[in-house]
Amino acid sequence: MKSLKTLLSALSLFAAGSGLAETKPYNVLFIISDDLTYTALSCYGNEVCQTPHIDAIAAKGTRFTRAYCQGTYCGPSRASFMSGYYPHATGALGYKSPRPQIGDRAMWSQHFIQHGYHAARVSKIFHMGVPGGIEKGDHGADDAACWTERYNSKGPEWRAPGEGETLEGNPDGKRPVVGGNTFVVVEAEGDDMVHSDGKTAAKAVELLKERAAEPDKPFWLGVGFVRPHVPFVAPKSYYPPFLPYDKHELPEKVPGDWDDIPKRGINYKTSKNMKMDLRRQKKAVGGYLASVAFMDAQVGKVMAALRDNGLEDNTIVIFTSDHGYHLGEHDFWAKVSLHDESSGVPLIISVAGKAPAVCNSLVELMDLYPTTAALCGLPVPERLQGEDISALLDDPQAMVRDAAFSVAPMQRGFLLRSADWAYIQHGEDASMGQQLYDMKADPQQFKNLVGEDAHKERVAAFKAQMTAKLAALRDNDLDKKPQ
Numbered sequence: 515m516k517s518l519k520t521l522l523s524a525l526s527l528f529a530a531g532s533g534l535a536e537t538k539p540y541n542v543l544f545i546i547s548d549d550l551t552y553t554a555l556s557c558y559g560n561e562v563c564q565t566p567h568i569d570a571i572a573a574k575g576t577r578f579t580r581a582y583c584q585g586t587y588c589g590p591s592r593a594s595f596m597s598g599y600y601p602h603a604t605g606a607l608g609y610k611s612p613r614p615q616i617g618d619r620a621m622w623s624q625h626f627i628q629h630g631y632h633a634a635r636v637s638k639i640f641h642m643g644v645p646g647g648i649e650k651g652d653h654g655a656d657d658a659a660c661w662t663e664r665y666n667s668k669g670p671e672w673r674a675p676g677e678g679e680t681l682e683g684n685p686d687g688k689r690p691v692v693g694g695n696t697f698v699v700v701e702a703e704g705d706d707m708v709h710s711d712g713k714t715a716a717k718a719v720e721l722l723k724e725r726a727a728e729p730d731k732p733f734w735l736g737v738g739f740v741r742p743h744v745p746f747v748a749p750k751s752y753y754p755p756f757l758p759y760d761k762h763e764l765p766e767k768v769p770g771d772w773d774d775i776p777k778r779g780i781n782y783k784t785s786k787n788m789k790m791d792l793r794r795q796k797k798a799v800g801g802y803l804a805s806v807a808f809m810d811a812q813v814g815k816v817m818a819a820l821r822d823n824g825l826e827d828n829t830i831v832i833f834t835s836d837h838g839y840h841l842g843e844h845d846f847w848a849k850v851s852l853h854d855e856s857s858g859v860p861l862i863i864s865v866a867g868k869a870p871a872v873c874n875s876l877v878e879l880m881d882l883y884p885t886t887a888a889l890c891g892l893p894v895p896e897r898l899q900g901e902d903i904s905a906l907l908d909d910p911q912a913m914v915r916d917a918a919f920s921v922a923p924m925q926r927g928f929l930l931r932s933a934d935w936a937y938i939q940h941g942e943d944a945s946m947g948q949q950l951y952d953m954k955a956d957p958q959q960f961k962n963l964v965g966e967d968a969h970k971e972r973v974a975a976f977k978a979q980m981t982a983k984l985a986a987l988r989d990n991d992l993d994k995k996p997q
């Protein structure tokens with residue numbers, strides 16, 4: 515694959531040096547939502563939540579149905595796709611910047627700066643604490659060298675005036691609305707601009723206008739929305755499609771569902787430990803979806819500005835999330851789990867002139883750095899651990915890998931997801947348990963096949979593949995090697 519990468523990068527350099535160089539270089543508009551499961555978007559099949567603005571990007575671009583994050587919570591996922599290295603290559607498993615491990619190597623937007631781009635960040639691209647960091651409006655685990663200019667979008671989060679309820683750990687209903695990583699729904703007074711994401715969209719609109727005024731300088735603009743991350747806070751006007759909350763259908767509950775899941779694989783947030791009854795569970799779904807609808811409206815503002823400033827024809831648009839989210843599947847909630855709803859991400863890449871498509875190839879968020887570099891005619895550094903998937907935009911039937919890889923350090927968990935199978939192990943030697951799901955016969959992942967004679971060889975093969983994958987990603991050019 516390395517040689518293919520070299521060839522492709524040589525070809526794009528050739529293209530840059532030929533007549534094609536006279537066409538304007540592409541800009542990159544990277545829009546990332548926080549804690550967004552693909553299952554909540556209408557373009558991925560959700561029938562309750564309408565997301566017309568994200569759907570419009572999908573209608574023009576390539577929508578990936580098997581895109582996976584590399585870490586199932588903010589810190590490791592964002593450090594990974596921005597740096598181009600897997601979490602276990604850098605050891606960036608928590609909520610800190612990966613810069614100490616990366617040294618002076620260029621991260622994603624920094625690579626573009628080094629090749630003549632203007633790179634701007636609005637709000638959360640690297641990790642920021644939500645809601646705490648957003649309430650303060652600080653930089654979080656950001657990396658200054660990645661940006662020409664950067665802006666934070668301070669917001670009231672759970673303190674926004676309105677009608678709020680704490681759903682989690684509140685069985686008697688006496689707990690007030692609280693902050694932190696807590697399931698809270700607030701139907702807020704006021705308009706979009708009260709909130710962090712409203713301010714993020716407005717700043718992005720302003721920056722696009724400024725960029726359009728400097729047509730000779732290509733740009734890389736990162737726009738990070740914090741919804742639908744908890745607290746589920748949005749203006750009241752976004753709630754009516756999701757009311758009454760009781761109308762929401764919860765995912766199928768199967769008796770004994772947890773019996774064949776290793777202890778480490780039971781998610782850190784469950785209906786049980788959050789003490790959420792069915793009413794609260796349904797409200798959690800409705801509140802989450804209202805936050806998704808609000809975030810989608812902000813995406814619409816940014817896309818309208820791209821169009822109104824005449825930037826649509828030479829800007830690559832990417833829409834994604836840092837990881838997925840459980841909305842009650844297996845009575846799991848939130849992130850961390852390595853099941854598909856949490857490890858899978860929505861991913862849309864739209865490049866003007868390329869035909870709209872749906873692509874089922876297994877792709878990783880870490881592929882975005884090499885892919886955009888290739889599409890923009892920049893060199894693709896050999897050291898990067900993702901793949902250039904730009905060929906999939908021309909041929910959505912092509913394949914770039916046989917399995918996607920993701921980790922949940924909080925569960926000591928590792929996932930290999932092939933087209934037909936999901937293999938999860940806990941512990942690097944799998945000593946804390948294994949899971950195998952037949953994704954064709956059992957897409958909801960109810961039956962763990964580990965231990966069944968018919969699948970012994972398959973489990974052993976996946977375990978060997980996992981050992982090889984971990985060794986390969988640690989065989990890298992970084993100076994500071996984690997254990």
Ligand SMILES: [Ca+2]
Nearest residue numbers: 548549588836
């Ligand atoms: Ca997140």
